[in-house]
Amino acid sequence: MTGRLETISVTRSYGTRVIVENVTLSLAPGEITALLGGSGAGKSTLLRLLAGLEPVDAGEVRLGSRILSAPGRTLPPEQRRIGLIFQDFALFPHLTAARNVAFGLKHLPRDQAAATVDRWIGLLGLAGRAGAYPHELSGGEQQRVAIARALAPEPAAILMDEPFSGLDPALSGSVREAALAAVRAAGIPALMVTHDPAEALESADQIAILSGGRLLQSGTAENVYLRPASLAAARSLGAVNVFPRASLPASWQAAAPQPGGFVGFRPEGVRLDPASQTRFVVRSRRLMGPLVRLTLDGHGLQLNALAPPSSAPMQGAEVGVSLDPALTFTFASDET
Amino acid sequence: MELKAPALYAPALRQIPVLIAGLVIALPVAIVLVTGLAEGGGAAWAHIRDTLLARYLSGTLAVLALTAILCLLMAVPAAWLVTMFRFPGRGVFEWLLVLPLAGPGYVLAYAWSDLAGVAGPLQSGLRAATGWSAREYWFPDISSLPGLSFVLACSLYPYVYLTARAAFIAQSVCTMEAARSLGAGAGRTFWSVALPAARPAIAAGLALALMEAAADYGAAEFLGVPTLTFGIVRAWKSFGDPAAAARLAFVLLALILTFVIVERWSRGRAGTQQSSIRWRQIPRAVLSGPAALGATALCTSLFAAAFALPVGRLVWRSLESGARSTRIWDALGNSILLAGAGAALAFILALIIALSIRARGPLATFARIAASSGYAIPGAVLALGALAVIGSLPVTLSGITALAALAWVYAVRFTAAGTEPMAAALARAPVSIGQAAQSLGASPLRRTFAVDLPVAMSGAAAAALVLFVEALKELPATLMLRPFNWDTLSVRAYAYASDERLAAAALPALLITLAGLLPVILLSWQISRARPGGAE
Numbered sequence: 001m002t003g004r005l006e007t008i009s010v011t012r013s014y015g016t017r018v019i020v021e022n023v024t025l026s027l028a029p030g031e032i033t034a035l036l037g038g039s040g041a042g043k044s045t046l047l048r049l050l051a052g053l054e055p056v057d058a059g060e061v062r063l064g065s066r067i068l069s070a071p072g073r074t075l076p077p078e079q080r081r082i083g084l085i086f087q088d089f090a091l092f093p094h095l096t097a098a099r100n101v102a103f104g105l106k107h108l109p110r111d112q113a114a115a116t117v118d119r120w121i122g123l124l125g126l127a128g129r130a131g132a133y134p135h136e137l138s139g140g141e142q143q144r145v146a147i148a149r150a151l152a153p154e155p156a157a158i159l160m161d162e163p164f165s166g167l168d169p170a171l172s173g174s175v176r177e178a179a180l181a182a183v184r185a186a187g188i189p190a191l192m193v194t195h196d197p198a199e200a201l202e203s204a205d206q207i208a209i210l211s212g213g214r215l216l217q218s219g220t221a222e223n224v225y226l227r228p229a230s231l232a233a234a235r236s237l238g239a240v241n242v243f244p245r246a247s248l249p250a251s252w253q254a255a256a257p258q259p260g261g262f263v264g265f266r267p268e269g270v271r272l273d274p275a276s277q278t279r280f281v282v283r284s285r286r287l288m289g290p291l292v293r294l295t296l297d298g299h300g301l302q303l304n305a306l307a308p309p310s311s312a313p314m315q316g317a318e319v320g321v322s323l324d325p326a327l328t329f330t331f332a333s334d335e336t
Numbered sequence: 337m338e339l340k341a342p343a344l345y346a347p348a349l350r351q352i353p354v355l356i357a358g359l360v361i362a363l364p365v366a367i368v369l370v371t372g373l374a375e376g377g378g379a380a381w382a383h384i385r386d387t388l389l390a391r392y393l394s395g396t397l398a399v400l401a402l403t404a405i406l407c408l409l410m411a412v413p414a415a416w417l418v419t420m421f422r423f424p425g426r427g428v429f430e431w432l433l434v435l436p437l438a439g440p441g442y443v444l445a446y447a448w449s450d451l452a453g454v455a456g457p458l459q460s461g462l463r464a465a466t467g468w469s470a471r472e473y474w475f476p477d478i479s480s481l482p483g484l485s486f487v488l489a490c491s492l493y494p495y496v497y498l499t500a501r502a503a504f505i506a507q508s509v510c511t512m513e514a515a516r517s518l519g520a521g522a523g524r525t526f527w528s529v530a531l532p533a534a535r536p537a538i539a540a541g542l543a544l545a546l547m548e549a550a551a552d553y554g555a556a557e558f559l560g561v562p563t564l565t566f567g568i569v570r571a572w573k574s575f576g577d578p579a580a581a582a583r584l585a586f587v588l589l590a591l592i593l594t595f596v597i598v599e600r601w602s603r604g605r606a607g608t609q610q611s612s613i614r615w616r617q618i619p620r621a622v623l624s625g626p627a628a629l630g631a632t633a634l635c636t637s638l639f640a641a642a643f644a645l646p647v648g649r650l651v652w653r654s655l656e657s658g659a660r661s662t663r664i665w666d667a668l669g670n671s672i673l674l675a676g677a678g679a680a681l682a683f684i685l686a687l688i689i690a691l692s693i694r695a696r697g698p699l700a701t702f703a704r705i706a707a708s709s710g711y712a713i714p715g716a717v718l719a720l721g722a723l724a725v726i727g728s729l730p731v732t733l734s735g736i737t738a739l740a741a742l743a744w745v746y747a748v749r750f751t752a753a754g755t756e757p758m759a760a761a762l763a764r765a766p767v768s769i770g771q772a773a774q775s776l777g778a779s780p781l782r783r784t785f786a787v788d789l790p791v792a793m794s795g796a797a798a799a800a801l802v803l804f805v806e807a808l809k810e811l812p813a814t815l816m817l818r819p820f821n822w823d824t825l826s827v828r829a830y831a832y833a834s835d836e837r838l839a840a841a842a843l844p845a846l847l848i849t850l851a852g853l854l855p856v857i858l859l860s861w862q863i864s865r866a867r868p869g870g871a872e
Contacts, residue, residue, distance in 0.1 A: 051513070077513070078519050078520055086510040090510035092532075094533055094535075103518050103520070104518030107519070149518070
């Protein structure tokens with residue numbers, strides 16, 4: 001009924017500075033897309049283009065078959081039916097939780113609106129807090145009110161700008177699960193802007209990687225993680241060791257069969273393999289939480305590896321090493 | 337060696353200055369209240385109560401109600417426009433609209449009654465354009481209750497404009513964007529999100545404006561509108577009964593107290609603190625066509641009514657009549673001397689109180705509350721208090737005694753205007769500065785002079801300027817307490833205007849306004865810099 005929310009070759013500049021360049025992205029109903037990138041990558045601007053808070057300079061924003069934005073023509077946000085959730089929640093400070101949720105229900109008859117508010121308040125576990133003002137709510141409660149407020153008017157799509165980064169880290173895990181379950185249940189296209197690759201990988205059905213205003217790659221989490229289109233795309237989801245193909249030991253070159261001058265592999269793709277004849281020395285060993293990060297030296301290379309604490313060798317030990325082909329990629333260049 | 341627990345309260349001896357400062361400020365008000373209660377029941381009071389009180393009270397209430405409405409209508413739309421939109425002249429209007437704060441109400445009353453009088457340029461122009469004679473048309477009369485409200489609103493709306501504008505700038509842009517994403521158009525976003533969030537700030541600005549309006553004497557007297565302050569001065573002057581005047585002051589103070597309470601109460605439980613942790617420059621929407629024209633026209637007519645027309649008229653009149661009278665230049669010297677003395681005393685009191693706030697003693701709280709109440713009390717009432725104190729001493733109100741009494745009243749009235757910026761400057765400085773000084777072996781006294789005082793001084797220059805100009809503008813207390821035949825600019829302007837010599841009143845009125853411009857310009861400059869994105 002709502003259809004996909006799409007950008008088609010959208011570009012947005014401030015003066016001569018291009019913020020978003022030729023981005024084509026399609027958000028499917030019922031799926032959460034994570035828009036991943038560092039600061040200044042253009043994530044928030046792309047979200048604002050989708051929301052209608054800013055006009056596009058080129059390209060189109062569409063919802064189903066309807067054109068929302070085109071150069072010189074911007075349907076205002078209040079007519080788009082696209083919900084927004086902000087990092088700081090942006091609750092109306094002078095309204096109670098219930099009246100915040102009711103804000104977007106102006107078009108409904110009073111009793112129907114009240115019933116809708118009750119349903120959302122209950123759904124997000126805020127039943128006892130309906131009469132509280134935002135400053136009387138905890139961070140997690142404010143977050144849930146913001147989600148209820150955005151979803152209550154049954155929007156055609158929902159956009160979330162760093163929705164969990166304002167929360168206590170200890171809290172954000174559980175809040176995120178509950179929140180995203182509610183978003184998924186709405187069955188509409190959902191976009192979540194984030195700078196945290198772990199959050200994107202864990203929560204999203206689709207990941208879109210933005211860098212310098214351009215879309216580097218988009219696809220399912222697994223696809224993007226295991227088949228990065230470029231070194232930059234690979235790096236934005238986690239650490240990568242990268243070397244010229246010719247500098248690798250001969251036995252390893254087979255692990256990267258595709259042509260390409262450079263080979264990259266993730267630290268968790270470096271296997272400690274007693275059977276391997278390719279030997280390295282452990283230079284340093286540092287516990288990183290659940291895993292140990294090893295720096296390995298040998299064959300004129302220095303690389304990072306991850307291993308469980310129980311099986312990680314001690315500093316100074318010599319170990320045989322092989323590569324996991326699934327976590328090894330080839331790139332045409334080592335520029336990011 | 338003896339170890340001492342850190343002193344939470346300053347030792348008793350060091351509290352003596354702040355105790356004295358508090359008493360100096362609280363004394364006149366206390367005396368007025370006591371006098372009014374104990375002695376105010378004479379024949380004059382009976383007459384005032386039976387024939388005049390209802391008129392004074394209804395006059396004051398009507399003037400305040402109308403002034404409040406006009407202030408809101410002038411200030412809030414203009415503040416919203418310059419904050420949220422882009423239109424021709426926006427950047428200039430942003431600070432131009434603060435300037436009317438420079439002219440006191442009585443100056444605007446003189447200028448406007450000259451402008452709008454039968455012989456004034458507006459009516460002459462109308463007659464010339466239409467060929468009507470003076471009896472053939474209706475023209476608004478400034479010498480009326482609505483006229484007084486208009487004049488007061490013109491000089492006081494900037495209080496509301498400043499607080500409203502600051503509140504609009506401070507609110508989270510995300511909140512307004514959230515409202516739009518929920519289907520609210522620009523109108524509903526303003527009425528149900530931006531305005532309620534700014535309401536406490538607007539109410540605070542309005543409360544300040546109404547306190548000033550209630551304290552006005554010069555404009556009400558000149559335009560012939562009976563108000564309580566007008567009545568207080570008259571009871572003292574015409575009936576010669578300070579105690580009856582003190583009873584009237586009682587009524588006025590009760591009214592002002594009601595405002596303060598209503599303002600506090602109206603804040604209620606609803607939050608107004610923005611939850612926003614992220615601040616973004618307000619993306620000003622560009623107005624074009626009729627909307628841009630309307631915005632520019634609205635700001636232009638507001639500035640014209642409140643500043644350009646009246647001040648332009650004063651300039652014209654001053655040039656026309658020339659500065660022949662030496663009485664004006666004597667009065668200027670007297671004004672500077674007296675305002676300087678009052679500002680100096682207020683400055684010292686403010687400094688003592690600001691420095692003591694950090695020590696957190698009950699006396700500091702008392703002195704701070706006394707200072708802010710003094711600010712709310714009309715000069716005419718404080719003058720009554722000073723008169724009562726002098727009456728109980730073996731001195732007469734003349735010469736140096738009268739001048740000292742005036743400086744005292746100025747200080748009582750305006751100390752709060754100095755305490756607050758200095759306290760803010762001190763609060764901004766990290767506590768660790770003082771601790772560093774102590775760890776380097778500085779005694780508390782040396783710490784005060786070597787560390788706290790220089791820090792407080794960063795807010796002090798602006799405070800001193802504000803104090804000086806406020807004292808310069810003051811009229812009713814100056815009128816009541818000045819030594820015989822010793823004029824200030826405000827007294828001179830008042831005297832000429834009372835004699836219907838508006839041309840002669842123009843120059844002193846203009847000089848007061850020009851002096852008033854200095855702190856206003858400083859203030860608007862500071863405000864435009866206070867927020868990184870407030871200015872462009």
